Amino acid sequence: MALEVVLRFIFGDDYELVGFDFNLLSQEPARNMEFACSFRALGKIILQVIERRRKDTATSTDALGMLMQARDPQSGQLMQDSQLIDEVLTLIVAGHETTASTLNWAWYLISQHPEVEQRLSNELNTLTTCSEFGDLSRFLYTRQIIDETMRLYPAGWLVTRKALRDDRLGEYFVPAGTEIYVPPYFIQRHPDLWEEPDRFNPDRFRPDNSRHRHRLATIPFSAGPRNCIGEHFARIEMQIHLMTIARYLRLRYIPSRPIELEAGVNLRSKYDFIMYPEAKMVGTSESA
Ligand code: HEM
Structure with a gap:
């Protein structure tokens, strides 16, 4: 789902033509040199879309369309093909x-936390078919779960x-x-900053519990001028995903392999989580 969302954001209607070529990203679990080479080769597909669009007079409002129209503020130059490809590959990764x-x-x-799942269900019971984008900020507990995750x-x-x-970093000289x-x-997870740091407790992110916390105690999107450009995008996407599924389904974890971290470029679980979906009776706390 996450791959499709970002590809649709980048390629707009052209997703239907090229989406399939990017399947390797979600189908190939390894993140080694071989993967990096296959990924880099996708630049060819991106170039084909760029060239096709240049022949067309209509401008697209998707991310690639915006990148193709962006001009350097000093020189007024458009981006070179290689820059466009790099930008698109970065956005995908x-x-x-x-x-x-x-x-x-x-x-x-x-x-693993039935009380959290119950409170999430209760919050989502207030969701209606008329709920709109602007209502997302009402679903505070869903947001707290995302922050705590x-x-x-x-x-x-x-x-x-x-x-x-x-430079200097506190008392240290940095050549x-x-x-x-x-x-x-x-x-x-630092114990000076967090009580019971390893415990999953979304209530830490209640506004009244967050007031006195150091601004940089939590930095999942990093901080400063080069922080994540996609933070808002990701938060909205994750919230809609959780709300859409958790409203109707409870996902039961089926223990199979041990829970192990794989700390590569991204922090991933080493093994897939196998989950069993259970239908909820919408509007009640019961499941069927
Ligand atoms: C939960 C989801 C996400 C997390 C945790 C995350 C986290 C991060 C982090 C930690 C960085 C490094 C920033 C730094 O070096 O200071 C980063 C960079 C970046 N992120 Fe995200 N990100 C997420 C989703 C997204 C999405 C959805 C997009 C685009 C649609 C995106 C686009 C980028 C880009 C382009 C950079 C490079 C920024 C640069 O080098 O200037 N991210 N992200």
Whole structure:
């Protein structure tokens, strides 16, 4: 789902033509050099879309359309083909596995905490067919579950920076060229910042419990001028996904393999979570 959402956002109507070519991203679990080469080769498909669009006079309002129209503020130049391909590949990589992995953990955590699942169901019982985009902010508990999932399992578990010049970091001297590793995973489980840091407790993110917390105690989307450009997009996508499914279904976890982390570029579960869907009687707390 996350892959389809980001591809539709990038390619708009052309998704129907090229979506299939990107299936390898969700079908191939390995993230090794072989995968990187197959992924890079998808640049050819992106170039074909770019070239087809250049022959067409209509401009598209999807992300690729916006990138193709963007001009450098100083030189007024459009982006070169290679830049366009890089931008699109970055959006695909950054915009699907992160969201998918967070939702994966969210469903697992919900399945392990029946009281959380119950409160989520209660909140979603107030959802109606007339609910609109603007109503999303009313579903505070759903949002707290997402925040608490990202605290425990931040998809971007490690963020890196390189000092361009000599600098200071607190009491430390940082020579130019030093690589700095900032790990949201450890910050977000640090006992100086969080009580019972390993416990899943969405109530931590209730507004009254968040007031006194350090601004950077939780940074799943990183911070500063190069933080995640897709934060708002991802939050909305994850909330709609959870609300749509949790309103009708309870996902029961079927223990099969041990729960192990795989800390690659993204933090993923090493093995798939197998879940069994159970229908809920909408409007009640009962399941059928
Ligand atoms: C739960 C979902 C997501 C998480 C946890 C996440 C997290 C992050 C993190 C930690 C970074 C690194 C920022 C840094 O180095 O300071 C990042 C970068 C980025 N993210 Fe996300 N992200 C998510 C979803 C998305 C989505 C949906 C998109 C696009 C539609 C996106 C696009 C990007 C891009 C383009 C960058 C690179 C920014 C740059 O280098 O300037 N992300 N994200």
